[in-house]
Amino acid sequence: MNNFTYDIPTKVYFGEYQLGHLGPELKNYGKKVLLTYGGGSIKKSGLYDKILEEIEKAGLELFELSGIDPNPRVASVNAGAEICRKEGIDVLLAVGGGSVIDCTKFIGAAAYHEGDAWDILTKKVTVEKCLPIITVLTLAATGSEMDAAGVISNPDTNDKIGMMFPVMRPKVSFLDPTLTYSVNQYQTACGAVDIMSHIIEVYFQTDQDLYMLDAVMEGLMKTVLKYGPIAMAEPENYEARANLMWASSWAINGFIRGGKRHAWSCHPMEHELSAFYDITHGLGLAILIPRWMDYVLNGETAGRFYQFGVNVFEIDAGLPEMEVAKKSIEKLKAFFFETLGLESTLTEIGIDDARFGEMAEKAAKLGATKHGFWPLTAGDIEKIFRMCL
């Protein structure tokens, strides 16, 4: 068991009608607010007006950056950073899902960097300062509202890179489950996969674990299994939306990691899929994860799959270890492709093997996949991509 530092100071207002706290919280950090958001959905839903009202009530000065894309691009980061520098922004207010929040984190960091924000993603500069960030979450998926990481794409180079700096962690996040009522079935399904994937990336470890955190992770995964389908069938089911929302934060804020060393395996692979084909992150993960599991399941790793099968899917503990392990993967496939109804192959979404070699090289080059639950070379990754066809 390895040592670790736990340091997750994000304050969360959870529930409906909490926006009355937004103005005072923003005011704690200054007067000039840069509001960041994506397309027009927050205007359509009325959330934009409510936020403007709170900002006005608090006597704050508002600036805006809209049009942040899913798979957010470095161009948005640069545009935001320039506003921050030019206007002397004090605090960032990200309203949206993970894409908006991720982008805003790098805006906060890039505000202190005179050059291209992409230098941060390529590790040319280290982030030591970041403008304070407050978020209003509208999608339960990435957990960006409570973690210190973000992922940015560069379409010029087909790169999609994730980075983490403690100073980028949001100071305050507003989690109102009703704001996710309008998330459609498909995005709800992709969000459920994303939450599940963050737990799976940590749960599958060979390090000797804190059993306590295993139990917490199993509880979080069962939460997703239970409420993902309910939220799809009944979009305005508060209990389902609330459970998914709070689970999304705890799947990735760092708590469940507890000193585990292994790097993540499936995210680096999926980032190549999204970078080359701009697909939804959760869909890419749904297709990849079970094939990665098929590939890494062996005599050495079966124990962990057995525990996954018994404690998460309630498979009979009396069956042979390998049988339970295989069944657990089948159960996960059934959840992703039948219950959540997602496409199950890359072929179905129009992706062929034309660029698998190049993508696998890029994924391997980032280095993490060598240090995962089961070490993966570029060759391994290419094979896993092929299993997804």
Place this chain on the structure above:
Amino acid sequence: MNNFTYDIPTKVYFGEYQLGHLGPELKNYGKKVLLTYGGGSIKKSGLYDKILEEIEKAGLELFELSGIDPNPRVASVNAGAEICRKEGIDVLLAVGGGSVIDCTKFIGAAAYHEGDAWDILTKKVTVEKCLPIITVLTLAATGSEMDAAGVISNPDTNDKIGMMFPVMRPKVSFLDPTLTYSVNQYQTACGAVDIMSHIIEVYFQTDQDLYMLDAVMEGLMKTVLKYGPIAMAEPENYEARANLMWASSWAINGFIRGGKRHAWSCHPMEHELSAFYDITHGLGLAILIPRWMDYVLNGETAGRFYQFGVNVFEIDAGLPEMEVAKKSIEKLKAFFFETLGLESTLTEIGIDDARFGEMAEKAAKLGATKHGFWPLTAGDIEKIFRMCL
């Protein structure tokens, strides 16, 4: 499901050999440190010397308050507060278990109050400021290392009162499982009960819950069931000590509460036992909790006991609800009195019914028991005390 605010900013260094961070962390808050501790155990173990070394290395000025009792007394709080005011203390360093940390919290608060610290416990004054607190934990039990509450006794009036103020939450806590290797079997057992009790007080609620947090609580309780006996049999089992230590923090830091409204039931009753007879808190809880369960189990409450039985004790879910409910209480008794080997009745520890009436009146007067999982009057509480004979 009720709204809530999550705000738990305590930073934790978890594991062995983390004390190198102590000096720099203290220094963040100033130069003058008041070290608080109990009897001489930290001198015997060598921890005292290690801490002094770190303080010296950081160039800090040291003051000391020792002799803080289990069930800490208001006299210690007043003594500590006087040192703080006289010496202009910048930061408090509590080294010990819950008693030392609880006492230190009220020292930090009372430093800003010129009168008797007992005024804080009787709600004559409200705590709005507290000196920053850093803790080094030596016992997995109360969770005081990460929460905002504390309990203080006043032997003159047979009062033992718990209070919670957000500003009293420790800034940084050092959790080194090896520091609990020297905790004896009996105290290890009482600590396990204390952790379990904090979860039970929240788990038994009639509010519509976040299932996700139920799952987390069930995982935490299973952690205690698994590792309590291991830590007793093998005091230097790192995995057992680590799991109990981290579970102790998460049982009470506020995370599992998630908007649940009901007040705690068993702690107000136990506080009377400890106040009148100065018994170990965990032992009092072990004797009380199952009798409270026997008393409040009925047609309306059985559902919660059923879930407890199935998910924590793995009782056959196919049995009738009331049967599972009753079995769950039997399982808990077996854990406390057989597995952990604790005394099972007040009679065994020399407490008779002489003062039950008075104790029940005092417990009821504090008000919380009216608003618990099942409302309790003074008459109910006296009956529960009698069931413990």
